[in-house]
Amino acid sequence: xxxxxxxxxxxxxxxxxxxxxxxxxxxxxxxxxxxxxxxxxxxxxxxxxxxxxxxxxxxxxxxxxxxxxxxxxxxxxxxxxxxxxxxxxxxxxxxxxxxxxxxxxxxxxxxxxxxxxxxxxxxxxxxxxxxxxxxxxxxxxxxxxxx
Numbered sequence: 001x002x003x004x005x006x007x008x009x010x011x012x013x014x015x016x017x018x019x020x021x022x023x024x025x026x027x028x029x030x031x032x033x034x035x036x037x038x039x040x041x042x043x044x045x046x047x048x049x050x051x052x053x054x055x056x057x058x059x060x061x062x063x064x065x066x067x068x069x070x071x072x073x074x075x076x077x078x079x080x081x082x083x084x085x086x087x088x089x090x091x092x093x094x095x096x097x098x099x100x101x102x103x104x105x106x107x108x109x110x111x112x113x114x115x116x117x118x119x120x121x122x123x124x125x126x127x128x129x130x131x132x133x134x135x136x137x138x139x140x141x142x143x144x145x146x147x
Contacts (some may be wrong), residue, residue: 009136023109033073034094040079040095041103051090061084068078078102 017031024034039058043050056066070093073079078099084090095103118126 012117016117019109019113023106028076029078029102032069033078036069036073037078037095037099037103038106040093040099049084049092051084051092053090055093064096073099 012084014086020034021031024031024037029037034054039055040050043054052063052066052070055061055070056063059066061069070081074081077096080094080096081091082094084092121129
């Protein structure tokens, strides 16, 4: 196999996606539903309110696609919706206690993945990897220069 940086980055990405998807499948969630919960969890952590349009824009998905994803998440008890006090046309999406538990458990799962991923890599090498990954991202997508 040639020493192809892009290929190896893709392999690492696919392996990480597989780990994430396996976790969410155990909780009766699809990959896309898990991604939305992670997005909502990040917004919750940063105390940012989220509506459906925010999800559509973040994931570059159509309104009908997001409507279906949110409907299924709501049916499964992972999200709730309420009218925005600022703009009654928008419904804000909030996490339920069930989804908060799943996201908290995911953090433990993520730590195990991190340990597996970084096995045999010392702290100095880990920091160098982070610096280089941030540079790669910034080079490809200047919007991420702040990372």
